[in-house]
Amino acid sequence: MARNTRPVTHYMATRPDGTVPPTSSCMTTDPVPTVNLADHIGQIVDHPTPGKPWYDETHFSYFRTYTRPGELLERVEWPARLWVVEPLGETGTWGGYSYWVLCHQLRVVEETEPWHAFGHRGKQAMSVLTQLPDLVRQWADQWAADPDGTHRTYKAWEARVHESRALTGWxxxxxxxxxxxxxxxxxxxxxxxxxxxxxxxxxxxxxxxxAILLRARCLAAGQLMFDRIRNGKYERSIRELLLGTELDTFTLPRPDALADR
Structure with missing residues (x-):
């Protein structure tokens, strides 16, 4: 029985104006040729300065497409625009970067939503980033209402985050x-x-x-990796640390209780 495989989707990330960034990270003051994918939707595009397959000989030697969208931003800064493309002709890759598919010709299929750059949990990650200003204001209100109590709660949470290496390890x-x-x-x-x-x-x-910055970073990581830190009780506790579950259950004291202190 034939194995059922998913079709592979190839992505590219560009600058906000639609232009493809250089393939080499080396700095130069000379103009670097590029292609604007926004001008070629539905069209086949040839690379303007193709290099030797598949090495960086110039600042722009080939098109670098990605089969794993979660790595799209490794060489492109946010904000970025995302495109579904189809590599054509001879293709190649580099050892250790099997999710790269390099080519000198491609078809620009369509522009796609930016959240794909964050992978499978991209929608959830971007939703958290959008909500963060409001969340931070809520967290700031907690600190203002009960500085000592909030400090103790966060300090205990921070200690567990660092000891378990929830963010830097898991x-x-x-x-x-x-x-x-x-x-x-x-x-x-x-x-x-x-x-x-x-x-x-x-x-x-x-x-x-x-403390608030750490919580924001952990929350973004927890949402992004929610489906990858889930096996067993301990992993779920790590995920709860990242999501700040125990901080969400922290309730502000009553105003009259504060007045009694």
Whole structure:
């Protein structure tokens, strides 16, 4: 009986204007040729400066397509536009990067939604990033209403996060194995940036800011890797740490209780 396999989708990420970034990370002051995929939807595009298959000889030597969308942002900064493409002609790859498919010709099939750049859990990760400013304001209100109690709760949570290596170990290595390493790096960076802006606007104290930034980064990681940290009681406890479940159950004291202190 023939094995049922899914069709492979090839993606490319471009700058917001639709242009393909260089394939080489080497800096240059000379103009680097590029192609604007937005101008070629439904068309076949030839590479303007094809190099020797498949090595970086110039700053732009080939088209680099991805079969694992969670790694799309490894060489492209956010925000980015995403495209479904079809490599044509001879293709190649590099050892250790089997999710790359390199080519000198491709068809631009369509533009697709940006959340695909974060992989299978992209929608959930982007939803959290969108909600973070409001969430940070809520967390800031907790700190303002009960600084001492909130500090104790967060301190205990932070200790468990660091001891278990929930973010730096579990999330990181599961992201690597599931080809979402670039997605995780980008999501946690965006989360920290969003949290910093919201916390600064809320005039959060420095010690509270550090805890809130960690919570934002963990929450983004927990949502992104929700389906990869799930086996057994211990893994689920790691996931709860990332999601800040125990912090969500932390309730503010009654105003009259604060007045009695």
């Amino acid at each position: 999330a990181r290595y599961r992201a690597r194995y599931s080809r979402r390493e670039a997605a995780l790096r980008t999501a946690t960076t965006l989360a920290a940036d969003a949290a910093t802006r919201a916390a600064t606007e809320a005039a959060v104290a420095p010690h509270a800011l550090a």
